[in-house]
Amino acid sequence: TQLLEQSPQFLSIQEGENLTVYCNSSSVFSSLQWYRQEPGEGPVLLVTVVTGGEVKKLKRLTFQFGDARKDSSLHITAAQPGDTGLYLCAGAEAGTASKLTFGTGTRLQVTL
Template identity: 90%
Template sequence: TQLLEQSPQFLSIQEGENLTVYCNSSSVFSSLQWYRQEPGEGPVLLVTVVTGGEVKKLKRLTFQFGDARKDSSLHITAAQPGDTGLYLCAGAESGSQGNLIFGKGTKLSVKP
């Protein structure tokens, strides 16, 4: 079973700061998705990256898929308290039919 390692596990920052969350694996994924989860709710999809080297931007969030499709990063610019939550990366194995492997997540807290 492929594993996805996320770091850091916890992150507490002040409003306005920038941050980067990492998602790493020794194996290749067909695609990688980033989700955000709030307490008591299911994960909500933020982005899907498919092509090695791909960069996608969603307002203040920038997602990158590594050239070898083994790792990904999420960068948040000028974090806001509303960004607080659990950020999960999830990879689809080659030939999979959509069943994803999730990392343990990064719990982000942005203080005003």
């Protein structure tokens, strides 16, 4: 079973600050996804990246897939309280019948 490590586990910042969350593994992924989860709800897909070196932007969120497709990062610019939540990365190894393995998550709190 592939292991996905996320760092940091917890992050508390003030509104307007920038932050980066990391997702690392020793395994190669055919694709990697990022989700955000709010209390009492299921995770919601933010982005899927499939090509090594790929960069995708979603408003103030920038996602990057590592060249070797073993790692990814999520950068948030000028964080807002609405960004508060649990951020999860998830990867699929080739030939795994679409099974995703999830990281343990990064809990982000953005305060005024």
